[in-house]
Amino acid sequence: MKQRCEEYLSFIGTLPRELEVVNSGDASTIEKPQSELFKHDCSSSGKCSEYSNTESSDDAVQQEVGQLSDKDEFHFYDTRQSFSDITASPDMKMRYLNYGSGAHKIGELHDIDKTNEYLFSSKRRSELPVPVEKEKGVSLWSMIKDNVGKDLTRVCLPVYFNEPLSSLQKCFEELEYSYLLDRAYEYGSRGNGLMRTLYVAAFAVSGYASTDARPCKPFNPLLGETYEADYPEKGIRFFSEKVSHHPMVMACHCEGKGWKFWGDSNLKSKFWGQSIQLDPSGVLTLEFDDGETFQWSKVTTTINNLIIGRLYCHHHGTMNINGNRQYSCKLIFKEQSFLDRNPRQVQGFVKDANGTKVASLMGKWDESMSYIINDDTSRVNSRTANQSAGGTLLWEKNEPPANPIRYNLSSFAITLNELPPGLKEKLPPTDSRLRPDQRHLENGEYEKANSEKLRLETRQRMARKMQESGWKPRWFQRDTEDGTFRYVGGE
Numbered sequence: 187m188k189q190r191c192e193e194y195l196s197f198i199g200t201l202p203r204e205l206e207v208v209n210s211g212d213a214s215t216i217e218k219p220q221s222e223l224f225k226h227d228c229s230s231s232g233k234c235s236e237y238s239n240t241e242s243s244d245d246a247v248q249q250e251v252g253q254l255s256d257k258d259e260f261h262f263y264d265t266r267q268s269f270s271d272i273t274a275s276p277d278m279k280m281r282y283l284n285y286g287s288g289a290h291k292i293g294e295l296h297d298i299d300k301t302n303e304y305l306f307s308s309k310r311r312s313e314l315p316v317p318v319e320k321e322k323g324v325s326l327w328s329m330i331k332d333n334v335g336k337d338l339t340r341v342c343l344p345v346y347f348n349e350p351l352s353s354l355q356k357c358f359e360e361l362e363y364s365y366l367l368d369r370a371y372e373y374g375s376r377g378n379g380l381m382r383t384l385y386v387a388a389f390a391v392s393g394y395a396s397t398d399a400r401p402c403k404p405f406n407p408l409l410g411e412t413y414e415a416d417y418p419e420k421g422i423r424f425f426s427e428k429v430s431h432h433p434m435v436m437a438c439h440c441e442g443k444g445w446k447f448w449g450d451s452n453l454k455s456k457f458w459g460q461s462i463q464l465d466p467s468g469v470l471t472l473e474f475d476d477g478e479t480f481q482w483s484k485v486t487t488t489i490n491n492l493i494i495g496r497l498y499c500h501h502h503g504t505m506n507i508n509g510n511r512q513y514s515c516k517l518i519f520k521e522q523s524f525l526d527r528n529p530r531q532v533q534g535f536v537k538d539a540n541g542t543k544v545a546s547l548m549g550k551w552d553e554s555m556s557y558i559i560n561d562d563t564s565r566v567n568s569r570t571a572n573q574s575a576g577g578t579l580l581w582e583k584n585e586p587p588a589n590p591i592r593y594n595l596s597s598f599a600i601t602l603n604e605l606p607p608g609l610k611e612k613l614p615p616t617d618s619r620l621r622p623d624q625r626h627l628e629n630g631e632y633e634k635a636n637s638e639k640l641r642l643e644t645r646q647r648m649a650r651k652m653q654e655s656g657w658k659p660r661w662f663q664r665d666t667e668d669g670t671f672r673y674v675g676g677e
């Protein structure tokens with residue numbers, strides 16, 4: 187029986203062959219080996235069958251949603267819910283978060299009007315709503331074990347494994363420390379290219395800080411779903427859209443004081459049984475208003491202890507931050523070894539146009555980053571073996587919220603899905619904040635969240651066909667030269 191419940195889980199591949207089920211009709215009979223994995227005793231929850239047994243052929247879906255026709259292709263989602271006509275129709279009007287100051291495009295960022303200030307600057311929330319229902323503990327194993335040997339991208343996980351943020355919102359989360367880019371801009375415009383490069387490097391690392399101790403999965407946006415954020419207190423605006431479902435690609439664009447930052451996220455995943463390896467394949471570009479640019483790609487992320495133990499992720503590999511002027515930077519995210527007493531380390535250096543190392547960088551992606559200008563590198567090295575003791579601080583992770591928050595969100599992350607009065611009317615209907623399943627989860631209404639999630643996922647099965655029949659992103663366009671998505675805006 188083919189698993190048809192198409193929850194995307196695009197980062198999960200197929201289970202290893204040796205774990206395949208002998209008789210596909212009986213998921214409890216497992217060939218070999220009798221590993222720890224299978225001895226693990228987890229009570230299966232009733233919820234599981236509700237999801238894993240959802241079967242329907244594409245034909246059935248087709249019947250349910252209606253026949254595909256050229257005219258219809260943008261209107262597959264029914265209109266019962268505010269979020270259901272999710273794919274952006276070509277004539278949909280974009281309403282920027284401009285609160286009555288007249289339509290301004292994302293380039294005109296910094297005129298904070300009064301409404302905006304009222305809605306955001308001083309009054310962003312510092313807590314999630316109190317959950318309506320009690321949380322249920324469901325083990326991931328109970329979900330996976332009935333699907334051994336099947337394509338896990340087609341396994342549908344119930345909402346208990348999600349955090350109330352979409353992947354689009356998570357992209358914005360990587361801009362929590364955008365002030366580092368403001369600083370980089372200022373240094374550069376005062377002629378200090380080295381300090382600019384160091385701050386850019388610190389920024390590139392700081393994006394990982396929020397991934398620590400966050401064991402839940404973000405919501406998979408629907409094709410054409412968007413997330414737009416206006417944070418005048420940070421001086422930034424952000425816009426993102428899910429531009430492809432197969433493969434899953436999200437395009438992002440952000441503008442701040444003196445800089446623009448864009449890129450698309452496209453993850454390649456390998457499933458290793460107890461862990462998943464994610465290899466991001468997009469390029470991130472940072473462009474300062476004076477023409478200096480830096481480009482880099484993200485390093486590999488491994489999610490460990492999928493089945494037994496505490497789930498955590500770890501980032502490793504080399505990040506080359508290539509500048510178009512004087513300086514470039516190389517950062518190494520250390521591999522984790524079993525007995526490592528000092529994990530999560532990042533080390534690197536900045537080199538000038540001649541290839542001379544002019545500064546060193548050291549720190550941890552979940553803590554802080556520091557630098558040493560080359561003149562004093564040798565002195566510090568000979569003085570102490572512990573490099574992280576030396577150096578001048580560039581970046582430090584913010585304190586977590588005073589009261590521990592569900593899902594372990596940072597104070598910044600807590601604000602991302604907030605829907606204050608008046609905002610709803612200003613958002614396009616495709617915004618992640620309007621996803622009913624995500625909203626229900628945030629409110630702790632798990633039953634409702636689950637049924638809405640299932641409903642939207644059923645709709646989403648059409649995404650491949652929509653893409654094949656010419657669906658195009660609304661706000662981004664693929665660059666014909668380098669294949670990256672660029673924000674084109676519009677109304």
Ligand SMILES: CC(C)CCC[C@@H](C)[C@H]1CC[C@H]2[C@@H]3CC=C4C[C@@H](O)CC[C@]4(C)[C@H]3CC[C@]12C
Binds near residue numbers: 397484487
């Ligand atoms: C099977 C389920 C329950 C496991 C939960 C998996 C969680 C830990 C996974 C799912 C998606 C993952 C994220 C996907 C993409 C990225 C971008 C990458 O550049 C940094 C890591 C980061 C941000 C991942 C962190 C870990 C993550 C949040």
